[in-house]
Amino acid sequence: MDDKYASYNGCGVLIGSCAGEYCNLTYNTEEYFLVKEFQTTVESITPLTHDTRMFRFRLTDPPEIKFKPGQFVQFRIPRAGEERAYSIASSPNNPNIVELIVRLVPGATYMFNKLKVNDNIFLTGSYGEFYLREETEDPLVCVGGGSGSAPIRSIVSYLREKNSARKIISFYGGRTPRDIYFTEEYNQLSEEMKDSTHIPAISEPADGDGWTGEKGLITEVMESHLTDASNHEAYMCGPPIMIKFARLLLEKLGIDPDRIYYDEF
Numbered sequence: 001m002d003d004k005y006a007s008y009n010g011c012g013v014l015i016g017s018c019a020g021e022y023c024n025l026t027y028n029t030e031e032y033f034l035v036k037e038f039q040t041t042v043e044s045i046t047p048l049t050h051d052t053r054m055f056r057f058r059l060t061d062p063p064e065i066k067f068k069p070g071q072f073v074q075f076r077i078p079r080a081g082e083e084r085a086y087s088i089a090s091s092p093n094n095p096n097i098v099e100l101i102v103r104l105v106p107g108a109t110y111m112f113n114k115l116k117v118n119d120n121i122f123l124t125g126s127y128g129e130f131y132l133r134e135e136t137e138d139p140l141v142c143v144g145g146g147s148g149s150a151p152i153r154s155i156v157s158y159l160r161e162k163n164s165a166r167k168i169i170s171f172y173g174g175r176t177p178r179d180i181y182f183t184e185e186y187n188q189l190s191e192e193m194k195d196s197t198h199i200p201a202i203s204e205p206a207d208g209d210g211w212t213g214e215k216g217l218i219t220e221v222m223e224s225h226l227t228d229a230s231n232h233e234a235y236m237c238g239p240p241i242m243i244k245f246a247r248l249l250l251e252k253l254g255i256d257p258d259r260i261y262y263d264e265f
Contacts, residue, residue, distance in 0.1 A: 048181040064095040069154040073125030089150035101150040139167035145238030167195035173218030230254030236262040
């Protein structure tokens with residue numbers, strides 16, 4: 001996911017990102033020393049929808065990366081002198097693998113048109129102030145739209161692997177059924193995690209589309225499933241308009257604005 005609200009110094013090191021109410025541009029010295037360049041090999045490319053793919057990279061040098069679920073890496077386009085920021089979709093419990101979810105938009109054409117299995121690629125990271133807080137066991141509300149599913153998947157997968165008892169309700173919004181993905185994976189997670197629920201929804205239903213799930217704007221679907229959320233934390237990733245109205249709803253439902261973490265793109 002492209003991180004619209006991140007700022008970088010000349011070395012490409014993150015010095016600010018959005019979390020909660022404000023966007024604070026502060027230099028994170030600790031994070032600076034954790035950032036590394038990784039040589040990787042493209043292990044697989046998996047179509048998820050008509051315009052979205054998952055790219056799986058195996059790290060070779062160094063062979064492992066440290067990151068928090070929700071953070072991102074920079075993808076270096078070979079011979080172009082350009083980088084793109086994408087949220088990590090895989091769990092930090094598998095440190096020699098980085099999975100990225102990429103939607104076909106301007107800026108992602110190289111990955112769709114030229115990148116192939118076994119190509120050697122450089123990634124740098126990890127970056128970002130959007131990541132899972134683990135100081136409490138409070139319930140989570142997770143919301144994703146578009147390729148914003150990536151950091152949510154990382155967070156939920158990580159919690160499953162550590163056998164967390166935290167209650168999770170996650171929402172994913174797309175326009176039509178062909179924009180929805182990972183439903184089977186989340187259903188499996190819900191079976192493995194007693195208090196995990198995943199709710200996909202589409203905003204543009206049509207006769208004959210075969211969709212039997214939730215319909216409406218993702219905020220409308222959220223409101224129908226949430227009542228008092230005052231003791232929750234929220235993690236959201238997606239388009240700015242979705243983030244804006246989802247934040248307003250969650251605040252109305254009682255979540256402290258300082259406990260609403262989000263990335264916009």
